[in-house]
Amino acid sequence: MPALSVSLDAVGRTFGDRRVLRDIDLEIAPGEIVALLGPSGCGKSTLLRQVSGLDFPDAGTVSIDGAAVRGIDQRSAVAFQEPRLLPWRSVARNVEVGLPRGTSRAAGRARVDELLGLVQLSDAKHLRPRQISGGMAQRASLARALARGPGVLVLDEPFGALDALTRLTMQDLLLDLHAAEPATILLVTHDVDEALYLADRVVLLGAEPGYAPNTGAVVRSVITVPGARPRDRGSASLAQLRAELLGGLGVSTHHPAHTF
Secondary structure, X not given: OOOOOEEEEEEEEEEXXXXXXEEEEEEEOOOOEEEEEOOOOOOHHHHHHHHHOOOOOOEEEEEEOOEEOOOOOOOEEEEOOOOOOOOOOOHHXXXXXXXXXXXXXXXHHHHHHHHHHHOOOHHHOOOOHHHOOHHXXXXXXXXXXXXXXXXXXXXXXXXXXXOHHHHHHHHHHHHHHHHHOOOEEEEEOOEHHHHHHHOOEXXXXXXXXXXXXXXXXXXXXXXXXXXXXXXXXXXXXXHHHHHHHHHHOOOOOOOOOOEO
């Protein structure tokens, strides 16, 4: 499936008496990588669930390729912070779970082998989840999400549970996968540097200044990241944007922490 556009038009979501999202407008072009940043609890993951059809907005509409999302959508696939592999199945059999219904055995085997090659797990295909590292499990999770060839790939903090070095490796792997299996990617992260390294645009969510608490997060700003990928992690332009995003999150640029 080719990469598909995503459109959010005045999307809102309320849980009981708590308004989480309000008037979210966002247009994502086919093949674009967009990262969502914002304080914990501001609704980033809730917004991802609207796009993937795992939840429904109370207001507004979410569309993929111009058609409204009305439930779990075969045009999109999701990968979470936890790999959520089935422990009784091998790595290859876990990836197989993501194949479209009706895929023949031969075609499915070929597709799984292709994906395992892309995520560098060919030698681990017969191992069970308990026999592989966290980074390997997350690579298997990404391969499973790509198995159906989605037009939209939704990633909810996919590298948040990994150590720093593995996380950097996984970021590079994601860019390699995006080049080999083009899809539109919507990514939630708490890591400003990760957002700037991976994304074409970074969307900052949060409460609107001057509004009472519990009125829902809005799009505070959208930043276009300059330069072609892969980017130089130490470039001056990224450092300037990093300071801007940290300021938008209410964090001093002199503070050592950069994840939220």
